[in-house]
Amino acid sequence: MGAMSESVSVRCPACRREHVYEASSYPCVCGVPVAPALDEHGAVTAVAHRAWDEDWVVVRCEACGRRTQWPYPELGCGCGTVLRIPVAGPSAAASPRAAAPARRRVFQPVAIRTARDAVTAAALYLRWLGYRDIRRADQRPPSGIGLAARGLLVQVDPTVRPATLRDVECLWLTAMTESTSCVYFSLAGFSPDARTRADVLGIPLFVLDLTGTPQAVNSHADDLDADGA
The missing domain is CATH 3.40.1350 (Trna Endonuclease; Chain: A, domain 1)
Incomplete structure (x- = not known):
């Protein structure tokens, strides 16, 4: 998983509209930003219903090797469809598990819009x-x-x-x-x-x-x- 965000071109399966999606990065407890690796050849799917276990993806920090769960990449289309962006590699959806660091760093928040x-x-x-x-x-x-x-x-x-x-x-x-x-x-x-x-x-x-x-x-x-x- 790279620390830098990447972008891919995706097409909404409902209205066929094209979008460019950039993966959001989140701070690892070691302080380095991490983002899921996107699969540009994978199939974009529409989110029909919410399941907690499917809303998270495991991301590995290249700096410290820690594997942590972060929100699965999603994008809202103008037609009202919520698109789930495919990720590359062995990442798997899972409920989040906390790994308590020996010494806590400054909390890194995520902006609230929804x-x-x-x-x-x-x-x-x-x-x-x-x-x-x-x-x-x-x-x-x-x-x-x-x-x-x-x-x-x-x-x-x-x-x-x-x-x-x-x-x-x-x-x-x-x-x-x-x-x-x-x-x-x-x-x-x-x-x-x-x-x-x-x-x-x-x-x-x-x-x-x-x-x-x-x-x-x-x-x-x-x-x-x-x-x-």
């Missing part, structure tokens, strides 16, 4: 903290998107409304039944009573800004950011 970006930003941050086996949660939360890691239940709310008291309590109750800790990421922040209850229940709250950087809302989030997994 709800999927918000989930990606939260997953990258959790990986940076040192959590392993990040995946879709078994139970879907009442709002937002649920993730899970080893010993942790996560809720990511990419909507434009602040998370409510009920949202926070539902996350806590679900985590209690699974005997795990929990953390909440919200794009629009939290209502005052939700923040108060989270403080009492010991739930770290983070607001995701549009750069993809989680901002700690309470002291529990400050502690998690400082100490990691």
